Amino acid sequence: MSDAALKAKPDAAATDEQNLTDGFNLIIEALKLNGVKTLYAVPGIPITDFLRMSQAEGLRVLSFRHEQNAGYAASIAGFLTKQPGICVTVSAPGFLNGLTALAHATTNCFPMILISGSSEREVVDLQQGDYEEMDQLAIAKPLCKAAYRVLHAQDIGIGIARAIRAAVSGRPGGVYLDLPAKLFGQVIDADKGKMSLVKVIDAAPAQIPSPDSVKRALDVFKSAKRPLIILGKGAAYAQADDAIRSFVEKSGVPFLPMSMGKGLLPDTHPQCAGAARSTVLAQSDVVMLIGARLNWLLSHGKGKAWGTEPKKFIQIDIEPKEMDSNVEIVAPVVGDIGSCVAALNAAMGNNWPAPAADWIKTVTSKRDENVAKMAPRLMNNNSPMDYHGALGVLKNIVKERPDALLVNEGANALDLARGIIDMYKPRKRIDVGTWGIMGIGMGYAIAATVETGKPVLCVEGDSAFGFSGMEIETICRYNLPVCIVILNNDGIYRGTDVNKASADPAVTMFVKGARYDKMIEAFGGVGVNATSPDELRRAVNEAMDSGKPTLINAVLDPAAGSESGRIGNLNPQSKLKKK
């Protein structure tokens, strides 16, 4: 071959390559075209190069230590942004690790897409024992809103468009997207590839409530003697903050925020009935639910907690099937929360009659009484600490730093923090959600700061932290402004349980006096052992000021805490004596 011919050959190949694209690139382009900026992932076959290329192409790739945490991060990214959070995993075990988070997203109505690489269809379907063989699509289906598989590179655009639309439209939820290994390497004509990409237009179209339903709701609301508004996390998700605030204030009605609805209006707002929960549930006669479901968290809308007064429920929700799920809904308003509240605002006018003064007085005096009762307990400086001493400190820190996000999980660590720490802005409190699961902590913390650019304070039970604790390495590696406070009472619920049958520790007990702060030092973070509220205050303020990854081991009295926190009544009981 002549020199000229030798030279010409690579050039021809290069021109050929220019006219071709592949699965790797098409997936990245399809995601970018639809505004995806971040992937939460754990690398491995067949997605390692995909993640490398994504990073090279300008996507932010957060590489985790375990897929469940990457999945929880993606799920809360969806809640915070109204865009589907994306988690990417390897096949079989990685997929299964991510699946818990996908089911969690679906249950909590967070838009999320779990993208998993998978083994070859031919081999999986004949069950011939492929590397990480598993029929992932079939397994994912019952746990999510929709599940899709893409087999051909030219279908990647459609596959990703369908996944995005399914995740965010209507009631949001989890979507599974199955991408077999061979797809990534499939090569097609570059122009054809480009043409096959789909930009999703109006992914979550407004769903306008019918005028009749709005009128019916306002008629019932107006007829109330003791009205109550309950704000759920659906209301927070909607990002209709001004409209919701204006509706609540125009009505003058007491409102009760659900855990992740806290901060839509400040917990210190004159109409907030958070500290008078039992009173308002028992005594109200008309209850308007805005993006809140009558599930176990609201005692299904019936029974002792709801008192003996007859109730009328008005429910605002995007999902028609939610209506009458537990009790009769006399005024269902079906639509997206933003559109529904806007319609209520328009129809109620500016002269809405104030609720009866005696009802407002009942609520506010109960609230003020409970707040006053709690106040001295929050100021104690006991060492070792109790929950109230430690949480009193954190309450003040959140008041001074209302822009920070608060991540919260545990049993006592959750229930007491929820009650004690006031929130001032929407979508600042993120926690265990509908299932009350442990393990969301570090994944949520990572996504919270990555998605919002704000610092994060995590309030963690020592057990709760253990479920995602290894991600402190991820927090240090990406140098994220996350301050973790572990309310360490040496165990699940408390650290005083005794096993009388053998030398083994009781099942709820952990190593006594464990020093969690030393763990983060292994990765270059700041570790602090705090034994009093004063030490805790100093350490948290320093961490929030510096933005350095910090883990504070807050030493609690092992006797502090009660079985299952506030929900001990859910433990099954038998008439037979316990052994």
Ligand SMILES: Cc1ncc(C[n+]2csc(CCOP(=O)(O)OP(=O)(O)O)c2C)c(N)n1
């Ligand atoms: C995934 C999962 N596994 C187990 C549980 C059961 N559970 C509920 S709370 C809890 C831990 C409570 O202990 P801790 O986090 O230390 O909080 P504390 O009450 O001691 O403050 C556990 C294991 C759960 N909710 N979720």
Ligand SMILES: [Mg+2]
């Ligand atoms: Mg504990």
